[in-house]
Amino acid sequence: MNRRLGVSIYPDHSEFTEDKEYLTRASKLGFSRLFISMLEVTEGKDKVKEKFQKIITVAKELSYEVILDIAPVIFEDLGISYDDLTFFAELGADGIRLDMGFDGNKEAMLTYNPYGLKIELNMSNDVAYLDNILTYQANKPFLYGCHNFYPQEGSALPYDFFVKCSERFKKQGIRTAAFVTSQSGKMGPWDINDGLPTLESHRHLPIHVQTKQLFATGLIDDVVIGNAYASDEELAEMANVDRYQLSLTVEFVAQANDVEKQIVLAEQHFRRGDITSQMVRSTEVRKKYKHETNLAHNNEVEFQRGDVLIGNDNFGKYKNELQICLEAHSDTRKNKVGQVNEKELVLLDYLLPWTKFKFTTEGSD
Secondary structure, eight states, X not given: OOOEEEEEEOTTTSOHHHHHHXXXXXXXXXXXXXXXXXXXXXXXXXXXXXXXXXXXXXXXXXXXXXXXXXXXXHXXXXXXXXXXXXXXXXXXXXXXXXXXOOOSHHHHHHTTOTTOOEEEEEOOSOSSHHHHHHHTTOOGGGEEEEOOOOOSXXXXXXXXXXXXXXXXXXXXXXXXXXXXXXXXXXXXXXXXXXXXXXXXXXXXXXXXXXXXXXXXXXXXXXXXXXXXXXXXXXXHHHHTSOSSSEEEEEEEXXXXXXXXXXXXXXXXXXXXXXXXXXXXXXXXXXXXXXXXXXXXXXXSSOBOTTEEEEEOGGGGGGTTOEXXXXXXXXXXXXXEXXXXXXXXXXXXXXXXXXXXXXXXXXXXX
């Protein structure tokens, strides 16, 4: 399934011109999914329709898929029914996200709406909600899943729970989404906004690290910025993330030579299938570079988790093998050529047997 990047806007708290400009900037960088909150609408049906139709028209011109976040109170306030989704189709939306669920049969029926609107379900509960809907023979291609975001510090999902919830959807082949948070965005649906991540561990991380981890899980197809507005730098960082392969940012030591930098940056790496707990081994490169001289340097230190190592001339057949240190150890036959960025160390957990990976330098991911 193709992977996408998305942004969020809050028309009841923002100005049209600012939203339009933000969507345009993000679109140019490859963002293609838009989450629009309708949880806070307070105006009448006609004004709501005019406001949302205007910005959705812009979004569609920019080729966004538009999902509206709705709740039962919206239907009551606007005098519309779950049995007739005409209003949302007329707005130009591609789908609606159900903030609250029903009995399973209702959601299944909604997937057969005559407008082809996607029905997006809340993923952030470890219950058989999706399974129940599918037993009612839902129109599966029109079902999406999307996690919640959490404005209050300390209230977002712990990682293990997130995985369990996500696996329920992924094993059924449902398109999934989760939120990352901008460190500059101040706008969300409510008056409390300590960031809008799905995972609590992401709340204070750089946005590209959050994005890399969500894609690395293999459980999330669409990564959406929860709050508005992300900075230009954050949009660019997120856009540069490799969505299909783990990419680690390396910071070279001053003594790293040209051959070592070539090995690190220019080659396709993968972890050997017969793994060791001490390090990640990328062994094919040693064959390609077996005739290249590599003098010892930075080799009389205790290597730490995340250090990038390459065998020097004293390592025999293992000369120019690349390794990433997982457990502290010493070996003068290896040169420390750099280290994985400290904030990306969590990504080392996703280097499984045979995992493909690459390295980039700061700002070039």
